[in-house]
Amino acid sequence: MKASATQPNRNKTNLLVDIAIFVAFLxxxxxxxxxxxxxxxxxxxxxxxxxxxxxxxxxxLVEVTRRFFSKAAPSARVNYVLNALLFIDVTLIIFSGLLISRAALPALGLTVAIGGSWRGIHETTANLFLPLIGLHVALHWQWIANMFKRFVFAPLAGRRAPQLAASSQKEAH
Ligand code: HEM
Known part of the structure:
Protein backbone atom coordinates (compact mmCIF):
# COMPACT_ATOMS: atom_id res chain seq x y z
CA MET A 1 0.00 0.00 0.00
CA LYS A 2 1.24 3.48 -0.82
CA ALA A 3 1.57 6.20 1.82
CA SER A 4 -0.91 8.87 0.82
CA ALA A 5 0.14 12.48 1.41
CA THR A 6 -3.47 13.63 1.15
CA GLN A 7 -4.78 11.27 3.86
CA PRO A 8 -2.62 11.83 6.96
CA ASN A 9 -5.48 11.03 9.35
CA ARG A 10 -6.41 7.85 7.52
CA ASN A 11 -2.76 6.74 7.55
CA LYS A 12 -2.44 7.56 11.25
CA THR A 13 -5.61 5.54 12.03
CA ASN A 14 -4.26 2.61 9.99
CA LEU A 15 -0.93 2.77 11.83
CA LEU A 16 -2.59 2.88 15.27
CA VAL A 17 -4.91 -0.06 14.46
CA ASP A 18 -1.96 -2.07 13.08
CA ILE A 19 0.18 -1.39 16.18
CA ALA A 20 -2.78 -2.42 18.41
CA ILE A 21 -3.15 -5.69 16.43
CA PHE A 22 0.57 -6.39 16.71
CA VAL A 23 0.75 -5.75 20.47
CA ALA A 24 -2.46 -7.72 21.14
CA PHE A 25 -1.06 -10.67 19.17
CA LEU A 26 2.26 -10.61 21.08
CA LEU A 61 -10.17 -5.57 -1.20
CA VAL A 62 -13.09 -4.79 -3.52
CA GLU A 63 -10.79 -3.55 -6.33
CA VAL A 64 -8.40 -6.53 -6.26
CA THR A 65 -11.30 -8.99 -5.97
CA ARG A 66 -12.79 -7.48 -9.15
CA ARG A 67 -9.50 -7.49 -11.09
CA PHE A 68 -7.94 -10.67 -9.65
CA PHE A 69 -8.30 -12.79 -12.83
CA SER A 70 -7.90 -9.91 -15.29
CA LYS A 71 -5.51 -7.03 -14.80
CA ALA A 72 -4.39 -7.11 -11.14
CA ALA A 73 -0.61 -6.71 -10.73
CA PRO A 74 1.19 -9.94 -9.73
CA SER A 75 2.26 -8.33 -6.44
CA ALA A 76 -1.40 -7.48 -5.66
CA ARG A 77 -2.36 -11.11 -6.37
CA VAL A 78 0.35 -12.45 -4.02
CA ASN A 79 -0.81 -9.97 -1.39
CA TYR A 80 -4.41 -11.00 -1.87
CA VAL A 81 -3.73 -14.74 -1.49
CA LEU A 82 -1.61 -14.12 1.61
CA ASN A 83 -4.34 -11.91 3.10
CA ALA A 84 -6.96 -14.59 2.40
CA LEU A 85 -4.78 -17.17 4.24
CA LEU A 86 -4.35 -14.74 7.15
CA PHE A 87 -8.10 -14.20 7.31
CA ILE A 88 -8.84 -17.95 7.36
CA ASP A 89 -6.14 -18.46 9.99
CA VAL A 90 -7.43 -15.66 12.27
CA THR A 91 -11.00 -16.96 11.93
CA LEU A 92 -9.82 -20.42 13.00
CA ILE A 93 -7.77 -19.03 15.93
CA ILE A 94 -10.75 -17.12 17.32
CA PHE A 95 -13.35 -19.80 16.54
CA SER A 96 -11.29 -22.56 18.19
CA GLY A 97 -10.48 -20.17 21.09
CA LEU A 98 -14.20 -19.63 21.69
CA LEU A 99 -14.80 -23.40 21.65
CA ILE A 100 -12.20 -23.96 24.39
CA SER A 101 -13.08 -20.79 26.33
CA ARG A 102 -12.81 -21.13 30.11
CA ALA A 103 -13.34 -17.49 31.14
CA ALA A 104 -14.95 -15.16 28.57
CA LEU A 105 -17.88 -17.29 27.43
CA PRO A 106 -18.72 -18.58 30.96
CA ALA A 107 -18.64 -14.92 32.12
CA LEU A 108 -21.33 -14.21 29.52
CA GLY A 109 -23.38 -17.14 30.80
CA LEU A 110 -22.45 -19.38 27.87
CA THR A 111 -20.90 -22.78 28.35
CA VAL A 112 -19.08 -24.69 25.68
CA ALA A 113 -18.30 -28.28 26.53
CA ILE A 114 -16.10 -28.70 23.47
CA GLY A 115 -12.40 -29.24 23.91
CA GLY A 116 -10.37 -32.11 22.52
CA SER A 117 -8.74 -31.40 19.19
CA TRP A 118 -9.85 -27.72 19.16
CA ARG A 119 -7.07 -26.96 21.65
CA GLY A 120 -4.53 -28.40 19.19
CA ILE A 121 -6.15 -26.49 16.30
CA HIS A 122 -6.00 -23.29 18.38
CA GLU A 123 -2.30 -23.71 19.09
CA THR A 124 -1.39 -24.75 15.52
CA THR A 125 -3.29 -21.88 13.86
CA ALA A 126 -1.81 -19.39 16.38
CA ASN A 127 1.70 -20.64 15.51
CA LEU A 128 0.90 -20.51 11.77
CA PHE A 129 -0.05 -16.85 12.16
CA LEU A 130 3.62 -15.99 12.88
CA PRO A 131 5.15 -16.79 9.44
CA LEU A 132 2.04 -15.45 7.67
CA ILE A 133 2.14 -12.10 9.51
CA GLY A 134 5.93 -11.99 8.98
CA LEU A 135 5.37 -12.13 5.19
CA HIS A 136 2.50 -9.62 5.43
CA VAL A 137 4.75 -7.17 7.32
CA ALA A 138 7.63 -7.75 4.86
CA LEU A 139 5.35 -6.95 1.89
CA HIS A 140 4.21 -3.71 3.56
CA TRP A 141 7.60 -2.77 5.00
CA GLN A 142 7.98 0.41 2.91
CA TRP A 143 4.61 1.75 4.12
CA ILE A 144 5.40 0.85 7.75
CA ALA A 145 8.82 2.59 7.57
CA ASN A 146 7.26 5.69 5.95
CA MET A 147 4.52 5.91 8.60
CA PHE A 148 6.97 5.53 11.48
CA LYS A 149 9.17 8.26 9.93
CA ARG A 150 6.19 10.58 9.46
CA PHE A 151 4.21 10.03 12.66
CA VAL A 152 6.85 8.91 15.19
CA PHE A 153 10.42 9.89 14.30
CA ALA A 154 9.74 13.25 12.59
CA PRO A 155 7.59 14.62 15.48
CA LEU A 156 10.20 13.40 18.01
CA ALA A 157 13.00 15.07 16.04
CA GLY A 158 10.87 18.24 15.76
CA ARG A 159 10.37 18.31 19.53
CA ARG A 160 14.06 17.82 20.18
CA ALA A 161 15.30 20.41 17.62
CA PRO A 162 14.25 23.51 19.66
CA GLN A 163 15.73 21.91 22.83
CA LEU A 164 19.04 21.29 21.06
CA ALA A 165 19.02 24.83 19.64
CA ALA A 166 18.32 26.25 23.13
CA SER A 167 21.11 24.21 24.76
CA SER A 168 23.65 25.12 22.05
CA GLN A 169 22.67 28.81 22.50
CA LYS A 170 23.29 28.46 26.26
CA GLU A 171 26.69 26.86 25.59
CA ALA A 172 27.61 29.73 23.26
CA HIS A 173 27.01 32.31 26.04
C1 HEM B 1 -5.03 -13.26 18.85
C2 HEM B 1 -5.75 -14.31 19.06
C3 HEM B 1 -5.23 -15.49 19.84
C4 HEM B 1 -3.97 -16.04 19.85
C5 HEM B 1 -2.76 -15.60 19.07
C6 HEM B 1 -4.01 -17.16 20.77
C7 HEM B 1 -2.93 -17.98 21.06
C8 HEM B 1 -2.93 -18.98 22.02
C9 HEM B 1 -1.80 -19.80 22.37
C10 HEM B 1 -0.42 -19.72 21.72
C11 HEM B 1 -2.18 -20.62 23.37
C12 HEM B 1 -1.30 -21.69 24.08
C13 HEM B 1 -1.62 -23.01 23.50
C14 HEM B 1 -1.00 -24.13 24.30
O1 HEM B 1 0.04 -23.93 24.92
O2 HEM B 1 -1.61 -25.21 24.30
C15 HEM B 1 -3.56 -20.36 23.67
C16 HEM B 1 -4.31 -21.00 24.64
C17 HEM B 1 -5.63 -20.74 24.92
N1 HEM B 1 -6.45 -19.84 24.27
FE1 HEM B 1 -5.89 -18.57 22.79
N2 HEM B 1 -5.28 -17.26 21.31
C18 HEM B 1 -6.06 -16.26 20.77
C19 HEM B 1 -7.39 -16.00 21.01
C20 HEM B 1 -8.18 -16.71 21.92
C21 HEM B 1 -9.58 -16.47 22.17
C22 HEM B 1 -10.43 -15.41 21.44
C23 HEM B 1 -9.97 -17.34 23.14
C24 HEM B 1 -11.33 -17.54 23.79
C25 HEM B 1 -12.25 -16.61 23.88
C26 HEM B 1 -8.82 -18.14 23.50
C27 HEM B 1 -8.80 -19.14 24.46
C28 HEM B 1 -7.70 -19.88 24.83
C29 HEM B 1 -7.69 -20.85 25.91
C30 HEM B 1 -8.88 -21.23 26.83
C31 HEM B 1 -6.40 -21.38 25.96
C32 HEM B 1 -5.86 -22.42 26.96
C33 HEM B 1 -5.18 -21.64 28.06
C34 HEM B 1 -4.65 -22.55 29.15
O3 HEM B 1 -5.16 -23.64 29.32
O4 HEM B 1 -3.70 -22.11 29.82
N3 HEM B 1 -7.75 -17.73 22.74
N4 HEM B 1 -4.00 -19.36 22.83
Missing part, protein backbone atom coordinates in the same frame (compact mmCIF):
# COMPACT_ATOMS: atom_id res chain seq x y z
CA UNK A 27 0.44 -10.65 24.45
CA UNK A 28 -2.09 -13.27 23.24
CA UNK A 29 0.79 -15.59 22.32
CA UNK A 30 1.69 -15.88 26.00
CA UNK A 31 -1.49 -16.96 27.86
CA UNK A 32 0.52 -18.24 30.81
CA UNK A 33 2.04 -14.78 31.22
CA UNK A 34 -1.25 -12.82 30.92
CA UNK A 35 -3.62 -15.30 32.58
CA UNK A 36 -6.41 -17.05 30.70
CA UNK A 37 -9.13 -14.38 31.23
CA UNK A 38 -6.97 -11.52 29.87
CA UNK A 39 -5.90 -13.85 27.06
CA UNK A 40 -9.47 -14.57 26.00
CA UNK A 41 -10.80 -10.97 26.16
CA UNK A 42 -7.69 -9.73 24.38
CA UNK A 43 -8.17 -12.43 21.73
CA UNK A 44 -11.76 -11.26 21.19
CA UNK A 45 -10.61 -7.60 20.99
CA UNK A 46 -7.96 -8.76 18.51
CA UNK A 47 -10.79 -10.15 16.32
CA UNK A 48 -12.59 -6.77 16.47
CA UNK A 49 -9.34 -4.97 15.54
CA UNK A 50 -8.87 -7.31 12.55
CA UNK A 51 -12.43 -6.51 11.35
CA UNK A 52 -11.59 -2.76 11.69
CA UNK A 53 -8.36 -3.35 9.73
CA UNK A 54 -10.36 -5.06 6.95
CA UNK A 55 -12.94 -2.23 6.84
CA UNK A 56 -10.14 0.34 6.59
CA UNK A 57 -8.76 -1.53 3.55
CA UNK A 58 -12.16 -2.41 2.07
CA UNK A 59 -11.62 -0.36 -1.11
CA UNK A 60 -8.41 -2.28 -1.92
Missing amino acids: VAMAPRFSGVAVHEWLGIAFGAAIVTHLLLHWQW
Whole structure:
Protein backbone atom coordinates (compact mmCIF):
# COMPACT_ATOMS: atom_id res chain seq x y z
CA MET A 1 0.00 0.00 0.00
CA LYS A 2 1.24 3.48 -0.82
CA ALA A 3 1.57 6.20 1.82
CA SER A 4 -0.91 8.87 0.82
CA ALA A 5 0.14 12.48 1.41
CA THR A 6 -3.47 13.63 1.15
CA GLN A 7 -4.78 11.27 3.86
CA PRO A 8 -2.62 11.83 6.96
CA ASN A 9 -5.48 11.03 9.35
CA ARG A 10 -6.41 7.85 7.52
CA ASN A 11 -2.76 6.74 7.55
CA LYS A 12 -2.44 7.56 11.25
CA THR A 13 -5.61 5.54 12.03
CA ASN A 14 -4.26 2.61 9.99
CA LEU A 15 -0.93 2.77 11.83
CA LEU A 16 -2.59 2.88 15.27
CA VAL A 17 -4.91 -0.06 14.46
CA ASP A 18 -1.96 -2.07 13.08
CA ILE A 19 0.18 -1.39 16.18
CA ALA A 20 -2.78 -2.42 18.41
CA ILE A 21 -3.15 -5.69 16.43
CA PHE A 22 0.57 -6.39 16.71
CA VAL A 23 0.75 -5.75 20.47
CA ALA A 24 -2.46 -7.72 21.14
CA PHE A 25 -1.06 -10.67 19.17
CA LEU A 26 2.26 -10.61 21.08
CA VAL A 27 0.44 -10.65 24.45
CA ALA A 28 -2.09 -13.27 23.24
CA MET A 29 0.79 -15.59 22.32
CA ALA A 30 1.69 -15.88 26.00
CA PRO A 31 -1.49 -16.96 27.86
CA ARG A 32 0.52 -18.24 30.81
CA PHE A 33 2.04 -14.78 31.22
CA SER A 34 -1.25 -12.82 30.92
CA GLY A 35 -3.62 -15.30 32.58
CA VAL A 36 -6.41 -17.05 30.70
CA ALA A 37 -9.13 -14.38 31.23
CA VAL A 38 -6.97 -11.52 29.87
CA HIS A 39 -5.90 -13.85 27.06
CA GLU A 40 -9.47 -14.57 26.00
CA TRP A 41 -10.80 -10.97 26.16
CA LEU A 42 -7.69 -9.73 24.38
CA GLY A 43 -8.17 -12.43 21.73
CA ILE A 44 -11.76 -11.26 21.19
CA ALA A 45 -10.61 -7.60 20.99
CA PHE A 46 -7.96 -8.76 18.51
CA GLY A 47 -10.79 -10.15 16.32
CA ALA A 48 -12.59 -6.77 16.47
CA ALA A 49 -9.34 -4.97 15.54
CA ILE A 50 -8.87 -7.31 12.55
CA VAL A 51 -12.43 -6.51 11.35
CA THR A 52 -11.59 -2.76 11.69
CA HIS A 53 -8.36 -3.35 9.73
CA LEU A 54 -10.36 -5.06 6.95
CA LEU A 55 -12.94 -2.23 6.84
CA LEU A 56 -10.14 0.34 6.59
CA HIS A 57 -8.76 -1.53 3.55
CA TRP A 58 -12.16 -2.41 2.07
CA GLN A 59 -11.62 -0.36 -1.11
CA TRP A 60 -8.41 -2.28 -1.92
CA LEU A 61 -10.17 -5.57 -1.20
CA VAL A 62 -13.09 -4.79 -3.52
CA GLU A 63 -10.79 -3.55 -6.33
CA VAL A 64 -8.40 -6.53 -6.26
CA THR A 65 -11.30 -8.99 -5.97
CA ARG A 66 -12.79 -7.48 -9.15
CA ARG A 67 -9.50 -7.49 -11.09
CA PHE A 68 -7.94 -10.67 -9.65
CA PHE A 69 -8.30 -12.79 -12.83
CA SER A 70 -7.90 -9.91 -15.29
CA LYS A 71 -5.51 -7.03 -14.80
CA ALA A 72 -4.39 -7.11 -11.14
CA ALA A 73 -0.61 -6.71 -10.73
CA PRO A 74 1.19 -9.94 -9.73
CA SER A 75 2.26 -8.33 -6.44
CA ALA A 76 -1.40 -7.48 -5.66
CA ARG A 77 -2.36 -11.11 -6.37
CA VAL A 78 0.35 -12.45 -4.02
CA ASN A 79 -0.81 -9.97 -1.39
CA TYR A 80 -4.41 -11.00 -1.87
CA VAL A 81 -3.73 -14.74 -1.49
CA LEU A 82 -1.61 -14.12 1.61
CA ASN A 83 -4.34 -11.91 3.10
CA ALA A 84 -6.96 -14.59 2.40
CA LEU A 85 -4.78 -17.17 4.24
CA LEU A 86 -4.35 -14.74 7.15
CA PHE A 87 -8.10 -14.20 7.31
CA ILE A 88 -8.84 -17.95 7.36
CA ASP A 89 -6.14 -18.46 9.99
CA VAL A 90 -7.43 -15.66 12.27
CA THR A 91 -11.00 -16.96 11.93
CA LEU A 92 -9.82 -20.42 13.00
CA ILE A 93 -7.77 -19.03 15.93
CA ILE A 94 -10.75 -17.12 17.32
CA PHE A 95 -13.35 -19.80 16.54
CA SER A 96 -11.29 -22.56 18.19
CA GLY A 97 -10.48 -20.17 21.09
CA LEU A 98 -14.20 -19.63 21.69
CA LEU A 99 -14.80 -23.40 21.65
CA ILE A 100 -12.20 -23.96 24.39
CA SER A 101 -13.08 -20.79 26.33
CA ARG A 102 -12.81 -21.13 30.11
CA ALA A 103 -13.34 -17.49 31.14
CA ALA A 104 -14.95 -15.16 28.57
CA LEU A 105 -17.88 -17.29 27.43
CA PRO A 106 -18.72 -18.58 30.96
CA ALA A 107 -18.64 -14.92 32.12
CA LEU A 108 -21.33 -14.21 29.52
CA GLY A 109 -23.38 -17.14 30.80
CA LEU A 110 -22.45 -19.38 27.87
CA THR A 111 -20.90 -22.78 28.35
CA VAL A 112 -19.08 -24.69 25.68
CA ALA A 113 -18.30 -28.28 26.53
CA ILE A 114 -16.10 -28.70 23.47
CA GLY A 115 -12.40 -29.24 23.91
CA GLY A 116 -10.37 -32.11 22.52
CA SER A 117 -8.74 -31.40 19.19
CA TRP A 118 -9.85 -27.72 19.16
CA ARG A 119 -7.07 -26.96 21.65
CA GLY A 120 -4.53 -28.40 19.19
CA ILE A 121 -6.15 -26.49 16.30
CA HIS A 122 -6.00 -23.29 18.38
CA GLU A 123 -2.30 -23.71 19.09
CA THR A 124 -1.39 -24.75 15.52
CA THR A 125 -3.29 -21.88 13.86
CA ALA A 126 -1.81 -19.39 16.38
CA ASN A 127 1.70 -20.64 15.51
CA LEU A 128 0.90 -20.51 11.77
CA PHE A 129 -0.05 -16.85 12.16
CA LEU A 130 3.62 -15.99 12.88
CA PRO A 131 5.15 -16.79 9.44
CA LEU A 132 2.04 -15.45 7.67
CA ILE A 133 2.14 -12.10 9.51
CA GLY A 134 5.93 -11.99 8.98
CA LEU A 135 5.37 -12.13 5.19
CA HIS A 136 2.50 -9.62 5.43
CA VAL A 137 4.75 -7.17 7.32
CA ALA A 138 7.63 -7.75 4.86
CA LEU A 139 5.35 -6.95 1.89
CA HIS A 140 4.21 -3.71 3.56
CA TRP A 141 7.60 -2.77 5.00
CA GLN A 142 7.98 0.41 2.91
CA TRP A 143 4.61 1.75 4.12
CA ILE A 144 5.40 0.85 7.75
CA ALA A 145 8.82 2.59 7.57
CA ASN A 146 7.26 5.69 5.95
CA MET A 147 4.52 5.91 8.60
CA PHE A 148 6.97 5.53 11.48
CA LYS A 149 9.17 8.26 9.93
CA ARG A 150 6.19 10.58 9.46
CA PHE A 151 4.21 10.03 12.66
CA VAL A 152 6.85 8.91 15.19
CA PHE A 153 10.42 9.89 14.30
CA ALA A 154 9.74 13.25 12.59
CA PRO A 155 7.59 14.62 15.48
CA LEU A 156 10.20 13.40 18.01
CA ALA A 157 13.00 15.07 16.04
CA GLY A 158 10.87 18.24 15.76
CA ARG A 159 10.37 18.31 19.53
CA ARG A 160 14.06 17.82 20.18
CA ALA A 161 15.30 20.41 17.62
CA PRO A 162 14.25 23.51 19.66
CA GLN A 163 15.73 21.91 22.83
CA LEU A 164 19.04 21.29 21.06
CA ALA A 165 19.02 24.83 19.64
CA ALA A 166 18.32 26.25 23.13
CA SER A 167 21.11 24.21 24.76
CA SER A 168 23.65 25.12 22.05
CA GLN A 169 22.67 28.81 22.50
CA LYS A 170 23.29 28.46 26.26
CA GLU A 171 26.69 26.86 25.59
CA ALA A 172 27.61 29.73 23.26
CA HIS A 173 27.01 32.31 26.04
C1 HEM B 1 -5.03 -13.26 18.85
C2 HEM B 1 -5.75 -14.31 19.06
C3 HEM B 1 -5.23 -15.49 19.84
C4 HEM B 1 -3.97 -16.04 19.85
C5 HEM B 1 -2.76 -15.60 19.07
C6 HEM B 1 -4.01 -17.16 20.77
C7 HEM B 1 -2.93 -17.98 21.06
C8 HEM B 1 -2.93 -18.98 22.02
C9 HEM B 1 -1.80 -19.80 22.37
C10 HEM B 1 -0.42 -19.72 21.72
C11 HEM B 1 -2.18 -20.62 23.37
C12 HEM B 1 -1.30 -21.69 24.08
C13 HEM B 1 -1.62 -23.01 23.50
C14 HEM B 1 -1.00 -24.13 24.30
O1 HEM B 1 0.04 -23.93 24.92
O2 HEM B 1 -1.61 -25.21 24.30
C15 HEM B 1 -3.56 -20.36 23.67
C16 HEM B 1 -4.31 -21.00 24.64
C17 HEM B 1 -5.63 -20.74 24.92
N1 HEM B 1 -6.45 -19.84 24.27
FE1 HEM B 1 -5.89 -18.57 22.79
N2 HEM B 1 -5.28 -17.26 21.31
C18 HEM B 1 -6.06 -16.26 20.77
C19 HEM B 1 -7.39 -16.00 21.01
C20 HEM B 1 -8.18 -16.71 21.92
C21 HEM B 1 -9.58 -16.47 22.17
C22 HEM B 1 -10.43 -15.41 21.44
C23 HEM B 1 -9.97 -17.34 23.14
C24 HEM B 1 -11.33 -17.54 23.79
C25 HEM B 1 -12.25 -16.61 23.88
C26 HEM B 1 -8.82 -18.14 23.50
C27 HEM B 1 -8.80 -19.14 24.46
C28 HEM B 1 -7.70 -19.88 24.83
C29 HEM B 1 -7.69 -20.85 25.91
C30 HEM B 1 -8.88 -21.23 26.83
C31 HEM B 1 -6.40 -21.38 25.96
C32 HEM B 1 -5.86 -22.42 26.96
C33 HEM B 1 -5.18 -21.64 28.06
C34 HEM B 1 -4.65 -22.55 29.15
O3 HEM B 1 -5.16 -23.64 29.32
O4 HEM B 1 -3.70 -22.11 29.82
N3 HEM B 1 -7.75 -17.73 22.74
N4 HEM B 1 -4.00 -19.36 22.83
